[in-house]
Amino acid sequence: MTDPGTDEAHQRRFDAMITAEERIEPRDWMPDAYRRTLIRQIAQHAHSEIIGMQPEGNWITRAPSLRRKAVLIAKVQDEAGHGLYLYSAAETLGVGRDELLDLLHQGRQRYSSIFNYPTVTWADVGAIGWLVDGAAITNQVPLCRCSYGPYARAMVRICKEESFHQRQGFDILYTLARGTDAQRRMAQESVDRWYWPSLMMFGPPDSESTHSEQSMAWNIKRFSNDELRQRFVDMIVPQAEALGLTLPDPALKWSAERGHYDFGTPDWDEFMQVLKGNGPCNRQRLEHRRTAHEEGAWVREAARAHAAKSRARQRAAA
């Protein structure tokens, strides 16, 4: 592998596979930077799913009906599942799962900034499903065609399940928007809170995005941040109309010329602040995650002890 001639041949073969839209699989040779980029991206994605359980988990005990509670539990369980599919994909690149969890717990790998916002009313569960999961789907559908096989396959499963998340969120808002004045107000205020943060989920504008170009060349990323953001806005404007709610963006207006909606600029200073750890819930989210991990130690310990005991019993019987 250290022979430069060999590496060059490997690189040529890798490049040819990328050009031919073939998938790269775990044991294939790949450039170190490709591997590092994927580990970073998949881990960040996995961490987001795991941390993403918290804002909604906050409402499980206070869901307004048994049906809503059952749905919300299923959704939060899905987020855990998505995190695990993704850790499983990341591990195929040669990184250990405990290593990834350590990096998250030490604050050395990121998760999506959106989860650092609080869920202050029940309507926020609706807005997260509709806007946050809607933005996530817009981001993730193209990842189903990503060049790295295990990541692409995980994304296919995830996207199928996310559709339920988005619809249940829309359903919550639709119901509230047709309820009492107070419920309607609650739904509107929630959309007002989550609209801008959900636009930020696509990342900084293309002109300032650091990783985009190389990721596009490797067929990891298929569309730019700004393209995806536009696609998302075009999708949610008619949906907001169906809800009978408004989006808090005075610049929002159909452009016949472009065939798209014009929209305003998110507050990128706020985005940078949340990214740096100064959002409303950054500390709380990470602390809660660490505590949950520590408090689960006895379960892992019990599973190990049980496995060791059964092995010993089997040996004794043999």
Place this chain on the structure above:
Amino acid sequence: MADQPLWEVFVRARRGLSHVHVGSLHAADAEHALRNARDLYTRRQEGVSVWVVPAASISASAPEDKDAFFDPAEDKVYRHPTFYPVPEGVEHL
């Protein structure tokens, strides 16, 4: 999680189909792995049967040997029915 080894998970979607690889998970033993696989990979009735296999027990061909390894089949086109011309008018062959 060195003491909770990695297991590869295979799911049979329905009777009549083979088990297909769906992903992996960590578990202390096979029983634990099966239960985790049920929770993780069949939350929506995706399967009627699950296999879990310790990842360390799988032997795999090396991708860099791909050409040499699968070469012997490359020049044996006569293994395919399309290799043989069929005279006009002959059916069910």
